[in-house]
Amino acid sequence: MTLQELIIQIQPPDSAAMAAARERQDQLTKPQGSLGRLEALSIQIAGITAKPRPGLRHKVIAVMAGDHGVVAEGVSAFPQEVTPQMVLNFLHGGAAINVLARHVGARVEVVDMGVAVDLPPHPELIVKKVAYGTDNIARGPAMSRDQAEQALLAGAEVIQEQLSKGIDILGTGDMGIGNTTPSAAIAAVLTGRAPEKIVGRGTGLDDAGVQHKINVVRRALDVNQPNPEDALDVLAKVGGFEIGGLAGAMLAAAANRIPIMVDGFISTAAAMIAASLAPAIRPYLIASHQSQEQGHRIMLEWLELSPLLDLDLRLGEGTGASLGISLADAACKALDEMATFAEAAVAEKKSSS
Amino acid sequence: MTLQELIIQIQPPDSAAMAAARERQDQLTKPQGSLGRLEALSIQIAGITAKPRPGLRHKVIAVMAGDHGVVAEGVSAFPQEVTPQMVLNFLHGGAAINVLARHVGARVEVVDMGVAVDLPPHPELIVKKVAYGTDNIARGPAMSRDQAEQALLAGAEVIQEQLSKGIDILGTGDMGIGNTTPSAAIAAVLTGRAPEKIVGRGTGLDDAGVQHKINVVRRALDVNQPNPEDALDVLAKVGGFEIGGLAGAMLAAAANRIPIMVDGFISTAAAMIAASLAPAIRPYLIASHQSQEQGHRIMLEWLELSPLLDLDLRLGEGTGASLGISLADAACKALDEMATFAEAAVAEKKSSS
Numbered sequence: 001m002t003l004q005e006l007i008i009q010i011q012p013p014d015s016a017a018m019a020a021a022r023e024r025q026d027q028l029t030k031p032q033g034s035l036g037r038l039e040a041l042s043i044q045i046a047g048i049t050a051k052p053r054p055g056l057r058h059k060v061i062a063v064m065a066g067d068h069g070v071v072a073e074g075v076s077a078f079p080q081e082v083t084p085q086m087v088l089n090f091l092h093g094g095a096a097i098n099v100l101a102r103h104v105g106a107r108v109e110v111v112d113m114g115v116a117v118d119l120p121p122h123p124e125l126i127v128k129k130v131a132y133g134t135d136n137i138a139r140g141p142a143m144s145r146d147q148a149e150q151a152l153l154a155g156a157e158v159i160q161e162q163l164s165k166g167i168d169i170l171g172t173g174d175m176g177i178g179n180t181t182p183s184a185a186i187a188a189v190l191t192g193r194a195p196e197k198i199v200g201r202g203t204g205l206d207d208a209g210v211q212h213k214i215n216v217v218r219r220a221l222d223v224n225q226p227n228p229e230d231a232l233d234v235l236a237k238v239g240g241f242e243i244g245g246l247a248g249a250m251l252a253a254a255a256n257r258i259p260i261m262v263d264g265f266i267s268t269a270a271a272m273i274a275a276s277l278a279p280a281i282r283p284y285l286i287a288s289h290q291s292q293e294q295g296h297r298i299m300l301e302w303l304e305l306s307p308l309l310d311l312d313l314r315l316g317e318g319t320g321a322s323l324g325i326s327l328a329d330a331a332c333k334a335l336d337e338m339a340t341f342a343e344a345a346v347a348e349k350k351s352s353s
Numbered sequence: 354m355t356l357q358e359l360i361i362q363i364q365p366p367d368s369a370a371m372a373a374a375r376e377r378q379d380q381l382t383k384p385q386g387s388l389g390r391l392e393a394l395s396i397q398i399a400g401i402t403a404k405p406r407p408g409l410r411h412k413v414i415a416v417m418a419g420d421h422g423v424v425a426e427g428v429s430a431f432p433q434e435v436t437p438q439m440v441l442n443f444l445h446g447g448a449a450i451n452v453l454a455r456h457v458g459a460r461v462e463v464v465d466m467g468v469a470v471d472l473p474p475h476p477e478l479i480v481k482k483v484a485y486g487t488d489n490i491a492r493g494p495a496m497s498r499d500q501a502e503q504a505l506l507a508g509a510e511v512i513q514e515q516l517s518k519g520i521d522i523l524g525t526g527d528m529g530i531g532n533t534t535p536s537a538a539i540a541a542v543l544t545g546r547a548p549e550k551i552v553g554r555g556t557g558l559d560d561a562g563v564q565h566k567i568n569v570v571r572r573a574l575d576v577n578q579p580n581p582e583d584a585l586d587v588l589a590k591v592g593g594f595e596i597g598g599l600a601g602a603m604l605a606a607a608a609n610r611i612p613i614m615v616d617g618f619i620s621t622a623a624a625m626i627a628a629s630l631a632p633a634i635r636p637y638l639i640a641s642h643q644s645q646e647q648g649h650r651i652m653l654e655w656l657e658l659s660p661l662l663d664l665d666l667r668l669g670e671g672t673g674a675s676l677g678i679s680l681a682d683a684a685c686k687a688l689d690e691m692a693t694f695a696e697a698a699v700a701e702k703k704s705s706s
Contacts, residue, residue: 029442030449031430031556035672036645036665077384077702085699089382094692096383102690103683203384204702292389309662311680312389319388326679327664330456337455339447346438349430349557 003149003232003277006156006248009255010280013047020052021335028338029346037308041286041328042335048259048284049168053336056259056329058166059106061318062158062249063090063097063173066114066242067133069142071178073216077204080133080177084117087175090317091122097173097317104326106171108318111158113151114241126161128154130241137182137220141237148236148244152277155248156255163256170253170260171288171325172246172267173318177203180293183269185217185238187295189226190272191302198295200265201314231276239273246270251277254284261328263321264291264313268299275303288324289313356502356585356630359509359601362608363633366400373405374688381691382699390661394639394681395688401612401637402521406689409612409682411519412459414671415511415602416443416450416526419467419595420486422495424531426569430557433486436530437468443528443670444475450526450670457679459524461671464511466504467594479514481507483594490535490573494590501589501597505630508601509608516609523606523613524641524678525599525620526671530556533646536622538570538591540648542579543625544655551648553618554667584629592626599623604630607637614681616674617644617666621652628656641677642666 021043026032033039045054065087071080089095090110093102101108111126112119116133119125130151134142143151159170180202187198195217201210224237235244247270253260254274262271262285274281287305290296292314300307308327313320341348374396379385386392398407418440424433442448443463446455454461464479465472469486472478483504487495496504512523533555541548548570554563577590588597600623606613607627615624615638627634640658643649645667653660661680666673694701 028449029439029447030668034556034666034668035449036667038664038666079700079703082700085697086382089692089697089699092692092697094382094690094697096381096388096687096691099687099690100683103679103686203387308664311391311661313387313391314389315383315387323680323683326456327676330453330676333456334449334452337447337452338449339442339445344438344442344445344447346442347432347435350432 014050018047021046038331041331061171064242067116068178069136113245151244152248155245156252159252171321200294289320367403371400374399391684394684414524417595420469421531422489453675466598504597505601508598509605512605524674553647642673
């Protein structure tokens, strides 16, 4: 499948299913609207899935990993070897995302999109490696345009391959030492905002580290001159393999009417790439949380998304997405399982007030 | 047990357990602090339970129901008969709180603290009825001082009776047509703020209805002159039986080192009564969410609590508390189940940055 063939498959939300869900919400035993954003979420997911009473039985967190040549500039508080080490931690079930995914009943699918070393074979590791890490964006493009397209299609393939196992909602997750730097670069290009408004502390930089990272992002934009009207160009010049994979996974999810729970800073950069390539994806996106990483607010505003949670998270991996999935599940269950006023023989609101 | 005997049982959080939890958080495979409020929550619960790695296996939502004489003033959009109808709905599992409690793995305990009619006997209904609804606070006190103490002790008894079944966290919930009016009155007395800053739409009043409700609260304060230095006086004069029951349940939970997930507007009014009676309860309180009901923000500020969620909920029943309990559970699981850097052989942060 080509990228264009994937993109044109994305349909608008189903308005009949949304209307039916809205009507049912108003008949359930509670004051109308009193479940607030849970009601809105259930109606959105009805539209996405084209089901008036959607159920989110199969929950998937796709955690995509990749390395970044820009770590040579000293932009991260952690060494690059942590990327493969954390991938192994995911496979052994010891990372935060494993714990939170278990908590919300989601399965974690770990994807090597471009880790800088070969990982030991593991039955649960999905290998879609485009290359051994990107090139240093402070000195030239992260990858070729062909590799950018390859990353997007590989991410889409991951979702296609999950369909037979069942996938009713996709949570996005990332791992890649240094990946807040390309994410900030993508956000700066697409929003047109200055790097200093977007760049944050990542895994724990001090003030001097942040200033240096801002300079590195500026240099990446100067050297590469990514074209904000061409998202593939942006991904190729200042992106990452896991970011491309996540954007492709989002496109495929939307093409299959699967709601997308977007994680934090890196996943939101991927969502911006996806939304630039395919504006029709926007109604499929749900922002799980407001990251503590500076710039995330600007990115969510650009996507016109309002985050469900604000818990000062800044971990990535899909941790925020997993908590958001639990809220989406709660929203759909309330819509489906609550009794109506008629079923429970409860009196309705007085017409006079 | 007397109220004073209950109150003096409340101990400060265990600082050794908190220190151990904090130390472990810093060894887990994630950048330090990157799980944000989940980390803080796990440390708070370690202190409350005096366990360095607490587990929240038994989750309980206590939904307390009562009626309010002040409905005679036309302060609610729903008729009073809805209180017993919703109690039956809780017992049959069809209400929002049933769905959300199932979702988070909590059991719902339904308590009749003072519904205006006799409910049909049901094996799962806990009957602690103080009286058949309060008196109209716009014309005199809601209840006698003795009844206020009786409500508090009955609420405490509910928790004592749950200990044998297991209760690792308490979520509070309420049902009572008209109960945002006494809750607003309590909040106005204890914070010293004007009723118009606190009174909200409840289950769905229009602007004229809100103005009328403000006038009713003003009258309740004028007629009763509750003493803000005497929480028992406040509860008796402008409170409610379910509000007293919830405050008593909170005191008993704290006395037993059980964390308290406070629901919305009504539960927060109850928490204010509890914190006025026993300032030592404050570290045991967790605010689940910011209600859409006006005034809730002022009440949380008075309690110095920062809500975990902000989802425009305004339903009560413990719906916000149940979602908060899921976050507390996630926080404790992350603390307990994640691998350390040493266990997972993951490199730590570079010392240079």
